[in-house]
Amino acid sequence: MQRLARAVHARFGLPAIIPLGRWGLPWPVPRRARVHIRFGRPVPVGPACARPSEEVVNEVFARYTAELRRLFDEHKALLPAGVAARGLTIVRRVRPAGRL
Structure with a gap:
């Protein structure tokens, strides 16, 4: 698979x-x-922009991942012990230029 x-x-x-x-x-x-659903705090992204700079994208991504980590750490007791022990890994994949 x-x-x-x-x-x-x-x-x-x-x-x-x-x-x-x-x-x-x-x-x-x-x-x-068992399914546990948790919602984190809203992540401010600023005003809408058709072509945000790489710096703005990186700042928003950093805030987003920080909130994901906080949410994971706060609720990892609900996960199986092995999953919680591995922690949370966030991988940012960057799309090659020109591919949509």
Whole structure:
């Protein structure tokens, strides 16, 4: 499944979400799991701008990731111990120029 997801991402530039159910089967057999939804604080992005500078984008991204980390740290007790122990990794992927 990961190979298929990587191939779709490489070809179309979009992540492929392939839901798996119980026993690793595709979606018809759901897995029971508790779902906890948490909302963080709003992240101010400033006024609308058709072409923001790289500096503005980096500042907003830094505020966004700081709020994600705060939210993760505040609620990691709800996660399985192994997941909480790994922590939160945020990867910023930059799109090559000219690709939309």
